[in-house]
Amino acid sequence: MRSTTTLACTALLSLSATAIATATAAPAPVPAAPKLVVVMAVDGLPQEQLLRYRGQFGDGGFKRLLTQGAMFGDAHQAHGTTVTAVGHSAILTGAYPYQHGIVGNNWIDRATGKSVYCTEDTRYQYIGESTRPDDGTSPARLRVDTLGDQLRYATGNKSRVLAVSGKDRGAILLAGKTGTAYMYMEGSGNFASSTYYMQQHPAWVQRFQASKPQDRYYGKTWRPMLADADYSMDAGDTPFAISYYSESGAPDASYYKRLKEGPFVDELTLDFARAAIEAEGLGANPAGVPDLLGMSLSAHDYVNHAHGPESRMSHDHLQRLDRMLAGFFTYLDKKVGSDNYLVVLTADHGFANSAEFSQQQRIDAGRVDGKKLLNGLQTHLDASFGGGKVALTASWPNLYLEQAALDKAGIKRADVETAASRWLLAQTGIADVYTRTRFEESGATGTRIDLLLRRAWHRSESGDLVVVPRAYWAFGSGSSGATHGTPYAYDTSVPLLMMGKRWIAPGSYAKYTEVVDIAPTLAAVLGVRPPAGAEGRVLVEALQRTAQR
Structure with a gap:
């Protein structure tokens, strides 16, 4: 009959052998790459x-x-x-x-x-x-x-x-x-x-x-x-x-x-x-x-x-x-x-x-007519800075300022941004306005929407103002159909x-x-x-x- 010490030693040797075998065993084979990758977007x-x-x-x-x-x-x-x-x-x-x-x-x-x-x-x-x-x-x-x-x-x-x-x-x-x-x-x-x-x-x-x-x-x-x-x-x-x-x-x-x-x-x-x-x-x-x-x-x-x-x-x-x-x-x-x-x-x-379906569900929803919004904003800026001194172009949700015209008129872009933002925020269906100054100088606030908008803004291609509609509101006109584009x-x-x-x-x-x-x-x-x-x-x-x- 073997002693307890002998049995313990045998067990340790057995465990050691198992550990060595495990450590030296060949890793599971990595499968070959797919022959075809199909990426589908609906x-x-x-x-x-x-x-x-x-x-x-x-x-x-x-x-x-x-x-x-x-x-x-x-x-x-x-x-x-x-x-x-x-x-x-x-x-x-x-x-x-x-x-x-x-x-x-x-x-x-x-x-x-x-x-x-x-x-x-x-x-x-x-x-x-x-x-x-x-x-x-x-x-x-x-x-x-x-x-x-x-x-x-x-x-x-x-x-x-x-x-x-x-x-x-x-x-x-x-x-x-x-x-x-x-x-x-x-x-x-x-x-x-x-x-x-x-x-x-x-x-x-x-x-x-x-x-x-x-x-x-x-x-x-x-x-x-x-x-x-x-x-x-x-x-x-x-x-x-x-x-x-x-x-x-x-x-x-x-x-x-x-x-x-x-x-x-x-x-x-x-x-x-x-x-x-x-x-x-x-x-x-x-x-x-x-x-x-x-x-x-x-x-x-x-x-x-x-x-x-x-x-x-x-x-x-x-x-x-x-x-x-x-x-x-x-x-x-x-x-x-x-x-x-x-x-x-x-x-x-x-x-x-x-929007019509959302309204039936008692949700505040609607459409923001981009053409009317742009015309209204242009009228406001003409009254504030002088007619023809601030040129605006829109590709919603982006608004672009003509910097050369501002420079010629001696108008600071930040002043136009502020005036435009205040007017836009007073309009029905608008939740927020992000300006170039806000994107370039301010850090992220930590909110999800703030992060998503900063990811979406490109310094060269995006607008000087990015207009964010309220939830369940969107840019468009008419009385039927649906759309997308928001954060x-x-x-x-x-x-x-x-x-x-x-x-x-x-x-x-x-x-x-x-x-x-x-x-x-x-x-x-x-x-x-x-x-x-x-x-x-x-x-x-x-x-x-x-x-x-």
Whole structure:
């Protein structure tokens, strides 16, 4: 019989051997990077809608993302100007507007005093399509690089980066500087690129255009796909029927424009993405490197603007989009392999309810007519400083002062800022006014809205005054429809879903998250450096431990 001391020594030796074996054991293998990363933005989808309608989704679309992927329940576009171009810029740059320079869909060029569009570039034209001076043709105004740019750099430009959208800005700002963007042409119904990317389309794009898939919807009518009772939570109880036709009796520019404003443009976008995967070999790169596909599904934004996110049309569109996503994911399973791709789905901004609906809920809501507001302010400043001495230009929420005119008149900018702010704050629907002096000289107050507005202000591109409407108020006129663009939670709160079982740990994550976290997280999975302007964090809580490189 062995002594107690002998047994203790044996136990210690055994533990030591185990510790040594554990310490010297080979670490768990890190899975290869995804063969294909798909980054999807649903234009104008608030998180609230995803949650409100989730019980009606099928198994393969949003529900698959929610159950097989990671859902971030408190995700935000964390800047103060929540519009399409700004939100799309955040997704793959990981940067805020004060760095990436896209401060709106449009803003005022200080050199010319004229409005400019976020992706306009008169040096380039659409391929085979008519091009207006303010059409989006290049990412020249985007001041930082994207995840796709970093991926191409890391692989010696062997990775393929492609983006497609119903809006030019949706495609261009996801494609970055070195990817390729294709966008829907409302004059022809084609998807086309610009001469920034190439001089002529590859053969597969020409074949896709020649097949005219956009014409198959002519004469069709968009009606609710669910039973009437399933829409009981929506505003209004009248079934809708929206037909797609033209006065000419055949597909023409008016038909193609109308097509853009309903679910069929999303179906076309997904069809074009499939064609790109097939022809470009996305996810089957012969160099053995990852590819990136950016997709912006534009119709939900158009539907919400026209009818409001509380409407039956918006509800139905989301259900239709859910079924489209299910079909696309099934296609990826077969074509790329369910273990080989990673999907991220988010939105560029949320949405406020229409002012009329909010008023029915006894909420103080309304519209601020920007033209009337600007005229009233100009009259006030003319009376205060002398007619013609203070020149104002607006691209709401930004107001621009003509500094040369102030200098000539011997007027201090700070005095104009003060006078303008006091007058604006006395107007109905205005909550606050931020001035250039306030941005440049004052520190952050610690409030959420203050932080978001400072992130959204770019020293060169933004206005000398930024006007903040009250909650549930927005710039606009008319008596129907809805909009977005404010720093309030209904505009910043968006879905953020990730799925890819080799890299993403399924589950619901309640921690506060931002859309700018997407780029650094994907960079960590891909093993490349994040974009230069990225300020987001790596979402380590949602990564499989073996995927943390």
